[in-house]
Amino acid sequence: MLLPYLPFLGDETPISYGVRFSKFHTGRPLTTTVKDFRIDPLDMISNKLSALSRLAEISGATVADFRRNVPVALGGREYDLRGEIVTAEFLSSPKIAFCPACLHEDDQAGERRSRWTWSFAVVRTCPAHQIALQSRVKASWNDSLQSLTHVVPEKGEALQALAAASAHRAPSPLQDYVLARLEGNAGPQWLDEQTLDQAVRATELLGVLLEFGPTQLLPELTEAEWDRAGRVGFHYTSQGEVGVRQALQEQFDRFSNAKGSPGPRKIFGCFYNALAHSKSMKNPGDIARIVREFMWDHIPMPAGRKVLGAILEERRLHTVASLAKETGHDARRLRNMLVAEGVIPGNAVAHFPIPVEKGREVAARVKRIVDVIRLPEVLHCTRPLASQLLSDRLLTPIFYQGSRADGGSQQGVDSEEISHLLRDLEAKAPLVGKADADLVRLSKASEKAKLPGSTIVQLILAGYLKRVVRVENEPGIGGLRLCPAEVKKTAEAVLVGIGATHAFAALTLPVDAGWELAGRSGGDVSLMPFKIIGPDPAYPITRFLPEIVTTFEERFTTLAHVAKRDGIGVRTMKDLLKKVGVKPLLKWREVGADIYRTSDIAKVLPA
Numbered sequence: 001m002l003l004p005y006l007p008f009l010g011d012e013t014p015i016s017y018g019v020r021f022s023k024f025h026t027g028r029p030l031t032t033t034v035k036d037f038r039i040d041p042l043d044m045i046s047n048k049l050s051a052l053s054r055l056a057e058i059s060g061a062t063v064a065d066f067r068r069n070v071p072v073a074l075g076g077r078e079y080d081l082r083g084e085i086v087t088a089e090f091l092s093s094p095k096i097a098f099c100p101a102c103l104h105e106d107d108q109a110g111e112r113r114s115r116w117t118w119s120f121a122v123v124r125t126c127p128a129h130q131i132a133l134q135s136r137v138k139a140s141w142n143d144s145l146q147s148l149t150h151v152v153p154e155k156g157e158a159l160q161a162l163a164a165a166s167a168h169r170a171p172s173p174l175q176d177y178v179l180a181r182l183e184g185n186a187g188p189q190w191l192d193e194q195t196l197d198q199a200v201r202a203t204e205l206l207g208v209l210l211e212f213g214p215t216q217l218l219p220e221l222t223e224a225e226w227d228r229a230g231r232v233g234f235h236y237t238s239q240g241e242v243g244v245r246q247a248l249q250e251q252f253d254r255f256s257n258a259k260g261s262p263g264p265r266k267i268f269g270c271f272y273n274a275l276a277h278s279k280s281m282k283n284p285g286d287i288a289r290i291v292r293e294f295m296w297d298h299i300p301m302p303a304g305r306k307v308l309g310a311i312l313e314e315r316r317l318h319t320v321a322s323l324a325k326e327t328g329h330d331a332r333r334l335r336n337m338l339v340a341e342g343v344i345p346g347n348a349v350a351h352f353p354i355p356v357e358k359g360r361e362v363a364a365r366v367k368r369i370v371d372v373i374r375l376p377e378v379l380h381c382t383r384p385l386a387s388q389l390l391s392d393r394l395l396t397p398i399f400y401q402g403s404r405a406d407g408g409s410q411q412g413v414d415s416e417e418i419s420h421l422l423r424d425l426e427a428k429a430p431l432v433g434k435a436d437a438d439l440v441r442l443s444k445a446s447e448k449a450k451l452p453g454s455t456i457v458q459l460i461l462a463g464y465l466k467r468v469v470r471v472e473n474e475p476g477i478g479g480l481r482l483c484p485a486e487v488k489k490t491a492e493a494v495l496v497g498i499g500a501t502h503a504f505a506a507l508t509l510p511v512d513a514g515w516e517l518a519g520r521s522g523g524d525v526s527l528m529p530f531k532i533i534g535p536d537p538a539y540p541i542t543r544f545l546p547e548i549v550t551t552f553e554e555r556f557t558t559l560a561h562v563a564k565r566d567g568i569g570v571r572t573m574k575d576l577l578k579k580v581g582v583k584p585l586l587k588w589r590e591v592g593a594d595i596y597r598t599s600d601i602a603k604v605l606p607a
Contacts, residue, residue: 011115012116015044016115037054047066069116071119087197102126122200124175174230174234337362395421426470431472435481439481445487
């Protein structure tokens with residue numbers, strides 16, 4: 001050990017100490033001194049334990065102090081830094097970073113030293129002076145062993161000018177996190193669960209994607225831009241998986257209206273490529289799992305597609321095109337059905353994701369569609385009754401060509417729903433060879449009882465009518481026989497209010513709009529139905545109380561209703577309302593009719 005003892009300063013690197021030690025004891029460069037003491041200069045540069053131990057032996061400093069401030073090579077471009085595993089990319093090499101303000105203070109104090117934190121690429125700001133670090137590219141292999149005066153010859157005013165020209169900023173939260181973690185302090189849980197290198201890389205790459213876009217070339221980024229990316233990325237990664245998914249969703253949403261079918265590389269670009277093909281990071285960490293799961297849950301991909309090292313076992317999402325191909329459907333008809341079912345919006349782009357199970361369910365229904373034109377034939381009933389069954393929602397219309405709001409729609413009914421209705425009717429009507437003389441067909445019973453045929457069907461299904469039979473060899477509704485006197489008497493005793501068709505007609509509401517409003521229970525604009533529960537609770541009878549209909553009419557209206565009541569044309573009313581800035585409370589696309597406040601309409605009606 002050479003005397004007098006030169007203390008090792010806690011924030012410097014072993015090489016910085018070696019430079020000071022060599023000058024203090026020999027007045028010569030470190031490269032010469034280490035050779036005199038049988039230390040390989042390259043071993044000093046790579047922080048080999050043998051070199052650090054020999055320097056400790058001759059200086060009196062401790063190996064532990066040396067090792068604490070340097071990354072120790074593990075092989076395979078990996079290093080141990082205070083127990084953290086980092087890669088070569090984590091280090092600032094081949095550049096030598098420095099703070100000109102720190103060096104000026106060192107010059108004033110007597111000699112310069114290199115801070116250990118300047119060795120890391122993520123450290124781009126001096127915490128003490130809040131300015132951006134500067135850097136110099138090594139001109140030769142032994143620049144790392146030289147005094148900082150050799151690498152940064154500026155002194156005095158020149159060094160101060162360099163500091164003044166540096167960008168002024170606070171250290172990034174990512175830099176603060178890294179340095180705190182290296183001091184043994186806990187940080188955000190998800191980041192702490194990654195290796196330090198993984199945490200930094202994931203944060204910066206995510207920030208690059210959000211701040212500079214998917215087409216950004218990583219080598220072209222400046223240090224200031226990497227710093228900005230780290231700040232942006234840390235806002236999300238510090239929140240863990242939730243934050244990462246939020247960032248991915250924000251980026252994904254930017255392509256929601258893109259043409260074609262943008263895939264992972266189009267949407268996530270440089271970020272995805274860096275995770276998929278990084279040569280230095282064999283394992284990018286948990287970020288790869290999160291990104292992979294997000295892609296599988298948001299981007300339609302076929303089974304077997306490999307994403308970030310894992311294979312998608314089963315398809316999760318379809319597009320209209322891929323669903324049509326899988327199910328053998330015409331893509332246009334299938335798309336219309338998906339729109340009508342609310343699975344995709346009417347303006348959905350080609351790559352709009354469709355959950356596989358829901359898509360296949362709708363595709364199966366398409367195959368089962370019975371056009372409304374064929375309903376009388378399938379049900380064995382009159383055309384008016386088939387229409388009434390749809391209006392009263394005993395059968396649910398499917399808009400498989402166009403939509404209910406565009407005026408040019410085609411409707412059908414799921415064949416399974418038809419079969420279910422017929423089976424339940426048959427269950428309520430025993431089969432007979434010949435009906436009693438006073439039992440008549442449903443159409444005749446409707447005429448005699450002065451009730452819509454669909455209302456009689458509701459009474460049968462609800463279990464109110466007892467004298468109902470089916471005649472052999474007469475299928476469907478056409479085979480039913482009923483007692484009109486029982487129908488009339490039961491209706492008078494059971495039915496309250498008015499039927500849906502009557503209620504909607506009184507308000508001049510399209511049938512579909514009426515049912516939409518009936519389903520908006522508790523909303524500001526709703527038409528509350530009344531349910532009659534019969535012996536069979538599976539088939540409640542939906543009615544509308546007159547006072548509910550009247551109250552609705554007093555508060556809300558349609559332009560068609562105004563035209564019918566006051567004789568003012570719809571177009572004229574629209575022009576008058578536009579002049580005073582009155583808009584509908586509910587628009588056609590929402591419920592199938594424009595719904596206005598009656599009080600707003602009154603503002604433009606002639607006195």
